[in-house]
Each structure stands twice: as structure tokens, then as C-alpha cells.
Amino acid sequence: MADQDADKTQDPTPHRRQQAREQGQVARSQDLGSAALLLAGLSALLMLGEPLIGTMGALAQRCLGETPAPADVDSALAQFNDLVWLVAPPLLPVLAAMLVVSIGVNVAQVGLLFLPEKLAPDLSRIDPLKGFSRMFSLTGVARLGFGFVKVVLVAAVAYAVLSGHRDAVLGLSGLGLPEIAVYLVDCLLWTGIKIAAALLFLALLDYGFQWWRQEQDLRMTLQEIREEMRNLQGDPQIISRRRQVQRQLVMNRLKTAVPKADVVITNPTELAIAIEYDLETMAAPVVVAKGAGVLAQRIRRLALENGIPIVEKKPLAQALYKDVELNHPIPNKMYAAVAEVLAYVYQLKGKTAPEARNAER
Secondary structure: OHHHHHHOOEOOOHHHHHHHHHOOOOOOOHHHHHHHHHHHHHHHHHHHOHHHHHHHHHHHHHHHHOOOOOOOHHHHHHHHHHHHHHHHHHHHHHHHHHHHHHHHHHHHHHOOOOOHHHHOOOHHHHOHHHHHHHHOOHHHHHHHHHHHHHHHHHHHHHHHHHHHOHHHHHHHHHOOHHHHHHHHHHHHHHHHHHHHHHHHHHHHHHHHHHHHHHHHHHOEOHHHHHHHHHHHHOOHHHHHHHHHHHHHHHHHHHHHHHHHOOEEEEOOOOEEEEEEOOOOOOOOOEEEEEEEOHHHHHHHHHHHHOOOOEEEOHHHHHHHHHHOOOOOEOOHHHHHHHHHHHHHHHHHHOOOOHHHHHHHO
């Protein structure tokens, strides 16, 4: 296993990442969501919780000061409805803030990911042997050590914060009950926020570790990359052979088509378009060969070998290469430009231009 991991020297391909994501293998820290939710809840209580605390205090005062109601179903339901309508308005903003943070943290970690197959029962999760193997694996030991660090950190932060309030707590005996309650609530909230911030810091470290481990698990060997390319694109040797055959067919076609052309229009070296025009059989000049780059060089070479005139017309060459398909006649909008080139070629060869020949008839 160690040798196999040592061979995984290549970064994962996009296809490998997508496959892992579809299987639910993503970098995710459960502690990050919990710590962010705790910090959001305590912060929301600190900023938005004053109405809630006042409501709960008034409710406690009312319940302790009133005569107990009859213990029947109707009275219990009525009291429950009153309690819901009383507590819901100040509680909903706090819950809404926690919901938004919870969704945001999870989406930030894994994005929008819907895996309905994960809802199906998995009997392997209740297998005792696999359960013990997970508990005593390297991951289980790491989680245990991380949990111990969290306990120590929570205790250290709580002690450091509360020890700073020791003198103030000892002086609470001279205050009234409302002042004591306000001070204790404020102290506990700030202590909880600082503990949650410390846990969030640890959770971010845990997420970084999970991301690093995910990257290591997804790394691939050269053989795996070759197999993936073969599965997605086919055997590289077959693809190379197919491309070679295609190139050979194109070259053979050029050897047949270019010698029949009347002129080759170039751009000047990047593009080459061979045009044939037979007044007896064609209604308009036809593009018999065209190419760019290497093909353009091949067309020019064949034209020189067969004595075909080469005319440099950059705008015309670009238009012909872009707008005219192979073995198709040129469109009407290019008649004038192509006729000018053909007239020049016929003049070079000492022949009568097609238009003049047609007029003589």
C-alpha cells in the first residue's frame, strides 16, 4: 500500500475530481460547521438577544408569581400556544442568523452537492468489524487526539476569561438581583464567544487537514492517467494511427485536386485556396482545395511543382477560407474579386479570359 501511494505522483485530473465529488468524496470538516454555528448563535444572542432575554425574564416572573392553572389538556394547549406566540418573535431572528450561517458554511466547504444515493441504507456502516477498524485506524487516533486538544483548549480559554472576572464576581454580593443577572449573562456570552472563536480556529485547521488529505487520496499514478485517457478518448495508439490515416487521405486528395486548379490564392503563407474553373462544365469557380498552416504549405508546394500560378490576395484568401466549403462554388459576392484573379492568370498564360471567350460566342 505504501508503494502504491509512493507511485501517486500526478495531480488528479478534472475527471477524477468530478468522479470523487459524485461519490461524495469531498473535503469537509464537521467541526467547522459546529463551531461556526456556535459562534453565530452566541453572537446573535449578544446582538439580538436582549428582547429574548427580557421576554424569558418576564415569562419566568409570570410563571413563578401566578397561581398554577388546572392540569388539563385544554389549559396545557392554551399555555403552549401563548408561550409560542410570546417567544417566537424575539427568537426567530436568532434562529434565522444561525440557519444562514449553517447553510453558508456547508456550501462554502462542498458547494451545492445533492447525493440521493447517500440516503439509502448502508449495512457496512453497522458492521462491527469495520466499526472497530475505523475506531483504531490512523484517522480514528487522529480524531481522538483532536478531541483531546479541543477539550484542553476550551478549558484553557474558559479559565483565562473567567479568571479575569474573578474580582468582579466577588463584588457581585453588593448588587441587586437584576444587576447580577445582567452581568452573569454578559460574562457567560462573551466567554462562550471566545471559546467558539477558539474552536473555529481549530476547525479551520481541521478543514485544511481534510483538504490536504483529500488531495493526497485523489493523486494518481501515470498508469491511472493513461487508463483514464484510454477510457475517455480511446487507445492513444489507435487515435494516433487514425489521425495518421486521415492526414494521408488529405495529402492524397491534395495531390489529385491541386494539379487541376487554375490558381492558388494565398494569405501569403498561412492560408492557401486552390480554385478551378471550367467554362464548359462549371457555372462558377469552385474551391477544390484549401488549408492552413502545414496544409497551406503543401498546397503551395504542389502548385509550384505543377506550374499552377500563386496569387497573394490576403482579404480574398481569408474570405474564401472562412466562407466557402470544399468543392463548393464561390458565392456571388466574391465573383468580381475571383474573376479579377482569373483574368490575371489567363493573361499570364496568354489565354482569353472566360468573360471574353463567352462574348465571342
